[in-house]
Amino acid sequence: MPKTAIMLFTRDLRVRDNPALAAACAAAERVVPLFVADDVLLAGPAAGASNRVRFLVDALADLRASLRERGGGLVLRRGDPVEETLRLARQVGAEAVFLSEDVSGYAARRRERLGRACAAERVGLSEHPGVTVVRPGALTPANGDHYRVFTPYWRAWEAAAWRDLAAAPERIALPPGGAPSDHVTLETIAREFGRDPSPRLAKGGESEGRARMAAWLDGGPRGLQGYEDGHDDLAGDRTSRLAPFLKFGCVSPRELAEEARRREGGAFVRQLAWRDFHHQVTAAFPDIARRDYRPYGEGWRDDRDALEAWCEGATGIPIVDAGMRQLRREGFMHNRARMITASFLTRHLRVDWRHGLRHFAAWLADGDVADNAGNWQWVAGTGNSPRPNVVLNPLRQAARFDREGEYVRRYVPELAGVEGGRVHTPWLPPGKGRRGPGYPAPILEPDLLSGTRRAGG
Template sequence: MNVSVVLFTSDLRLHDHPPLRAALDGSRTVVPLFVRDRAVDRAGFAAPNRLAFLADCLRDLDAGLRERGGRLVYRSGDLVDEVCKVVTETDADEVHMAGGVSAHAHRREERLRAALEGDGRRLHVHDEVVTALAPGAVTPASSDHFAVFTPYFRHWDRHHQRQVLGVPRVVRVPEDIGSERLPTRGELSGLSAGLATGGEREGRKLLTAWLRSGIHAYVDGHDDLAGDATSRLSPHLHFGTVSAVEVAHRARKAGGPGADAFVRQLAWRDFHHQVLAARPAASRKDLRTRNDLWRSPDAAAQEIEDWKEGRTGYPVVDAAMRQLRHEGWMHNRGRLLTASFLAKTLYVDWRVGAEHFLSLLVDGDIANNQLNWQWVAGTGTDSRPNRVLNPVVQGKRYDPEGAYVRRWVPELEGLGGAAVHEPWKLKGPERAAYDYPEPIVDLSEALARFKHARGRD
C-alpha cells in the first residue's frame, strides 16, 4: 500500500491544497497530519488567541476530512520526531508540506529532509500554498528579492498565478494510525472576549460574503476606522483556512477599483514574505539600521504600559489598543498609528511593540507583523523612514465623527463629533466630568526628540 503523509502547518484547509492533491495522485492512501510543535511554545509564539483559533481550525479540518472518509491525525512534540514516527508507523515513503519563509521554517524543513532522506524517504515542499506567489518567483536583476513594494507589485501583478485546485472527494487514511485528542478553545484561558471563530467553513463563508457585498466599497472605505470596511480575512490567511491564490483569483474576477485595491493588499502580504525569506534575520534585527538609541524599556516602562492598556490620553490610539485587547485583531489604520506612536512618538524599540502585538493578534504572522513594524519604525522598506503619524490628525481624518473612539473608549461617549479626539481642550468642570487621562507626552516635544535622534533637526 502506497502511503504519503501530508503535514499541515499554515494551510489548514481542503480547498486548493497542493500538498494534499499531490499526495493523493495515483489514489494513494494519505495521513493528514498536524503536529503541535513544542518549539513554537518555547519560542513564545503560542499566544492564547492563536491557539484558540487554531483549535477551531483543526476541528473543522478534521470534520471536513471525515466527510470524505478520512480524519486528521494530531500529534504533539518535536515536529521532526513526530513526523518520522508517523512515517515509520505507516511505512510512508514520502511527506508533502507547504514551504515557509521564517528562519524556523527553513530549519524545520532542513531537519525533516535530512531525517527522511537518511531513512530512504522523500520530502516534497510545495510553494504557493501559504502565499499567492512563491517568495522567489519574481526578483530584480541585481538582488535576490525586492526591497521596495511598487516595483515588486508591478512584477507580481503581471506574473502568472497557478490555477485553483478543487477539493478532493475522497481521502483514505490508514485505519490503525493513532492520534492524540484534538484541542478545544474551551481548554484555554486569557482569550480576547471578542475573538473570531476559526476554521475553513468560517473562512469560506466570510470570503463569499466579502466578495458579494464588501469588496466594491474597499477602495473608498478601507481606512474608515468606524466603518470597518475591511475583509477581516487576515486570520484565515494566516492559518491558511482560505487560499491566497483562490482569494486573488476570485477578487480579480469580481473586478473594479475595490477589488484592485484589495488585491494590492494581498501583494503586500506576499512582499513581506519574500523579504523575510531572503532576510530571515529581519524578524529580530533592523532591515535597514538607523542607528537608533531607543529609550530603554525601563526608562519608558510606564509609557509602554499606558500604550498597551490604551491609556495614553490620545483617544484614537487608545481605541485601537483596546480593540486589539478585546478582539485579538485591529483595523489596519489603527495598527499603523499605534505603531508610529510607540516607535516614533514615544521612541521605543519597535521590537517591544511587535512582541505585544504577537501576544494578542490572532493573525500574528512573523513576516507581516515584524516587517510592518519595521516599515512604520523606519527601519524597514518604507521610502520615507522618518515620517511620524500625528494621532490627532489621523483621528480626525479617519474617524471624523469620533464613532470609532466612542465605541472603544466609552469614557468619552458624551463628547460629540471630532471634539472627542482632543478632550484635553475641555476646561474646568467640563474636563473633570470625563474619567480619561491627560496625554502622556506632548506631541511637539516628542517630534523634536525623534528628529534629534534621527539627526533631522
C-alpha cells in the same frame, strides 16, 4: 508511486486549493493527514497568545471534519514536528511526506531538519506552494535576490503568471485500520494554551473563512466594492477581516486574489501583493522579527512606563488607546489603527519596535511573522519603506480617518459622551461633554506629536 504518504499540515488548514494535499492524494494510494502541536510555538516568545491558539483549535476541528467527509481523518500529535512526522511514517509505512512551503526562520529550520531526517530514513519529501499568491523567490530583480521596495515588486507581481487552483480531493484513503490514534486532544490544547482569549475573538476554520470571504466579496459597498474608498474609515470597519484566515491557511490567498481581481477589486488585490512582498522579504531575511532589516541611526528609549501605558491603551491619546483596546477585545486591530499605534510607540515614545511586535504577537489572531514584523519595521523606519523618516501624527490621523470620533467612542468608554471630533482633543480638562472621568492625562504634550520629522497624513 508511494503507496502511503503523510500530509503534514502546518499553516495551510484547508482542503480547497491546497496544492500539497492535492499532490499527496494524486501521488499515493493512501494519505495520512497529520498536524503536530509544537510547544515551541504554543508557548514560545509570544506565550499567552490565547487568541491564535483558540483560532487554531477551531481551524483544526473544522479541518478534521472536512477530511472525515472525504473518508480521511486528522492525526494530532504533540511534540517536535520532525520527530513526530518520522515516528508516524514508521508507524504507517509512509514512503513520502508532503507539506506546504513557508518562509519564517522557524519554518526554514523545520524544513532543513525534516529534509535531513527524511533522507536518513529514505522517505521522500515534497514541498508545494499555497501560503502566498506568488511563490516567494519566484520574482527576483535583476540585481538582487529579492525585492526591497514594494512598487517594483508590485509591477512584477501584477505581470506574473499565477499557478492553477488545486481541486479539493474527493476521496482520501487511509491505511487499513484507519487513522492512528491521537497523542493530544484539541480540548487539551485549548485548555493549556488558550485560556484567556479576547471576548470578541472571531471563530476560526475553513468553513467560517469561506463564508466570510463570500460575504466580503459580494458585500457591495460594505465589502469589496467599497474597499478602495472606505478601507481607511476606522469607524466604518470596511476591511475584510480575513487576515487570521489567511495566516492559518483557512482561506487560499491565491483563490481570494483571483476572485477579487475578477470583481475588479484592484485596491484589495494590491494588499494581497503587499502580503506576498513581506513573505519574499522574510524568505531572504528570516530574522525579520529580531533584527533591523536596515541599520537604524538613533537609539531607542528604555521607558517601561510608556510601554505599559501603550500596551494597556492608557496613553491619553484617544485614537491610540482605541486601537490598543480593540486589539485586546477582538484579537484584531484595524489596519489604519495598527499604523497609528505603531508609529506612536516607535516615533513619538521612541520605544524599540520589537516591544510592539511582541505585544501584537501576543494578542493578534493573525499575528503572521512576515506581515507583523514587516509592517512594524516599515513604520519604525528600519524596514522596506522608501521614506523611512515619515511620522504619523495621531491627531491628524484621527481627524482624517475618525472625523466624528465614532471609532474612539466605541472602544474607549470613558469618552462615550464626548461629541464628534472633540473626542480627539485629549488636553481638555475633565468635565461635561469633554474628557470623561477616569481617562488618563496624555503622556505627551501636543507639540511633541508633530516633532521635527515629516508628518504623514
